[in-house]
Amino acid sequence: MTKPLPLALTMGEPAGIGGELTLKAWLRRHDLTNPFLAVDDPDRLRSIAQSLGWDVPIAVIAAAEQAKDVFADALPVLPQPLVRAVKPGSPDPANGSAVMASIQRAVLLTQAGDTAAMVTNPIHKAVLYQAGFAFPGHTEYLAHLLGVDGAEVMMLACPHLRVVPVTIHVSLAQAAAGLTTQAIIHAGQVTAQALRRDFGIAAPRLAVAGLNPHAGENGAMGNEDAAIVAPAVAALRAQGIDANGPLPADTLFHARARAGYDAALCMYHDQALIPIKTIDFDGGVNITLGLPIIRTSPDHGTAFALAGTGLAVETSLMAALNMAAAMAANRSRPHG
Ligand SMILES: NC(=O)C1=CN([C@@H]2O[C@H](COP(=O)(O)OP(=O)(O)OC[C@H]3O[C@@H](n4cnc5c(N)ncnc54)[C@H](O)[C@@H]3O)[C@@H](O)[C@H]2O)C=CC1
Ligand SMILES: NCC(=O)COP(=O)(O)O
Numbered sequence: 082m083t084k085p086l087p088l089a090l091t092m093g094e095p096a097g098i099g100g101e102l103t104l105k106a107w108l109r110r111h112d113l114t115n116p117f118l119a120v121d122d123p124d125r126l127r128s129i130a131q132s133l134g135w136d137v138p139i140a141v142i143a144a145a146e147q148a149k150d151v152f153a154d155a156l157p158v159l160p161q162p163l164v165r166a167v168k169p170g171s172p173d174p175a176n177g178s179a180v181m182a183s184i185q186r187a188v189l190l191t192q193a194g195d196t197a198a199m200v201t202n203p204i205h206k207a208v209l210y211q212a213g214f215a216f217p218g219h220t221e222y223l224a225h226l227l228g229v230d231g232a233e234v235m236m237l238a239c240p241h242l243r244v245v246p247v248t249i250h251v252s253l254a255q256a257a258a259g260l261t262t263q264a265i266i267h268a269g270q271v272t273a274q275a276l277r278r279d280f281g282i283a284a285p286r287l288a289v290a291g292l293n294p295h296a297g298e299n300g301a302m303g304n305e306d307a308a309i310v311a312p313a314v315a316a317l318r319a320q321g322i323d324a325n326g327p328l329p330a331d332t333l334f335h336a337r338a339r340a341g342y343d344a345a346l347c348m349y350h351d352q353a354l355i356p357i358k359t360i361d362f363d364g365g366v367n368i369t370l371g372l373p374i375i376r377t378s379p380d381h382g383t384a385f386a387l388a389g390t391g392l393a394v395e396t397s398l399m400a401a402l403n404m405a406a407a408m409a410a411n412r413s414r415p416h417g
Contacts (some may be wrong), residue, residue, distance in 0.1 A: 084228075086197035087148040087157070088189035090404050091182060093202025095122070095163055097383025098174040098393035100129045102202065104137045105395035106402060107156040113399070114406040115163025115197060116152035118145060120190075122163045123416040126156065129311040133391040144194035161186065172205055180204060180403020184217040184219065188226050191374040198375035198405035200233075202398070205383045217250030219371050222378055232371040235343065235356060236269040237380055238404065239361035242334065244353035245272050256349035260292060260305060265313035265346060272344050273322045275370045280343075281409040288342035289314050289326025290332060290352060296327040304310075310348070334360075354380075362397045366404045375408045377401040 090106075093099030103119050104126060106142035108121040110116070119126065123139050130137040141154035143149060154193040163176045163182045183203035194225035201219050216222040224233035236245045247268045248256040269287055289310060291297055310327040317324035325342070332338060333345055334356040347353035357365050358380060365380030387393045 083117040085148040086195075086382060086409070087152070087408065088115050088122075088402055088404075089145070089159075089190045089196040089199045089202045090119050090402070091150045091187050092119070092121040092161060092183040092206040093185050093404065094172055094174050094383045095125060095138065095167045095292045096170055096208075096386050097203055097205060097385060099202030099383070099394055100126055101133065101388070101391055102379070102395045102398045103171060104130050104133075104135055104156065106398050107230070108135065109395065109399060112403075114403050115409075116149045116157070117402060118142065118148040118157040118159055118196070120159045120161050120186050122179070123158045123160055125163060125167055126158060129389075131337065132389070135391075139352045145190050159186065170285075170384075170385040171386070172208040174208055174211035177209050177214060178274055180209060181212070181214060184222065185226060186379055188223065188374065191376075192227070196408035199211065200398070201376065201378040203379065203381065203383045205385075207383055211333065217377070219378065220249060223369055223372055227372050227374065229372060232267075232271075234268050234275075234370040235378075236368045236370050237357045237365055239357055239365045239366060239400075241336075242357050242360055243276075245344055245346050245355050246348075246350045246353035247346055248349050250350065253309040253349060253351075257292065259307070260309055260314070260348055264308050265289065265310060265348075266316050269317040269322055269324055269345055270320070271312065271345065271371045273317075274342050279375075279411050281411055282343050285325060285344065286342045287317065287322060287324040288328055288338075289317075289324055289325075290330040290333055290343045290345060290347045291327035294329070294330045294331070338380065363394050364400050365397055365412050368404065368408075375405055375412070377405040 108171040138155040140151040276282040293303035367378040
């Protein structure tokens with residue numbers, strides 16, 4: 082049997098928990114579907130492993146194809162040197178160029194088909210902005226690198242819930258002011274396609290949350306639900322997508338409600354992310370839909386206070402690695 086293609090795992094913010102999560106994921110490699118390679122600085126990974134007393138041999142590789150042969154015995158690393166030595170918890174914007182280069186190289190590897198998908202370790206947005214990063218996060222940066230600006234859709238998934246924030250990294254005021262029927266339709270179309278292609282759900286059901294309390298209460302609590310959200314639901318239904326809403330968001334996430342849909346379209350970041358991070362912070366996966374490649378990520382951030390302690394929980398990264406592998410396997414299967 083041929084070995085599955087490796088996944089490309091980025092460095093993330095080097096002062097955060099990404100490095101130790103990468104090492105922990107390799108130590109738990111028997112729980113992974115696919116091997117992975119780290120696009121990272123081999124010296125910093127060696128130094129974290131040594132300081133934590135973890136036995137992780139590092140294999141510096143020159144090409145992705147070498148990863149699957151060494152993975153059983155060593156962590157394969159495509160070298161991406163840091164600019165400055167790192168102190169855990171103390172980020173240095175001088176390393177921003179290496180953080181961005183790691184993301185760019187993972188994109189290129191996956192675009193070329195050398196890796197099955199890319200998985201990103203968390204970046205620290207404010208630190209990267211100081212290094213000239215001009216995007217709200219990976220989601221928008223990846224769309225830009227891949228030439229599909231505006232097509233990106235963020236999904237977060239755990240075994241009990243999938244959520245899609247229609248507006249993403251903007252203030253609450255901007256989310257309300259900038260919400261459009263077209264953005265909801267786009268998110269619904271991309272989500273329905275992903276549920277079919279990547280998650281094997283033949284007839285996906287979408288729940289569409291309202292923006293306002295009680296989905297506007299017939300206009301008494303805002304007119305956006307009737308004026309913006311309801312027309313989007315109607316348009317999605319007219320395209321054959323099983324969408325329902327606008328539904329009051331406060332009653333959308335309890336267990337009986339969740340059984341009624343495959344993904345919830347939410348109108349703003351926290352409406353989507355609070356329920357999933359509450360239900361399954363340690364198992365949530367962030368997925369960028371709408372790209373020509375597969376990208377997943379743990380649902381959490383850089384957790385500076387934990388960096389260097391070895392205490393960061395690796396399960397969200399493990400879930401991201403296995404979800405990327407499962408999505409790649411689904412995409413490579415012939416669809417009737
Ligand atoms: N995909 C990405 O690159 C993401 C990046 N971020 C960025 O991370 C930075 C820090 O964000 P915060 O809001 O502080 O969120 P955070 O997720 O880094 O931390 C929130 C809380 O969860 C804990 N935590 C996080 N990950 C953990 C893990 N694996 N094991 C155990 N405990 C964990 C932290 O210690 C902290 O108490 C920000 O710059 C944010 O933008 C946040 C989410 C995703
Ligand atoms: N709140 C989710 C988050 O910050 C992840 O963003 P991204 O870096 O995956 O775009």
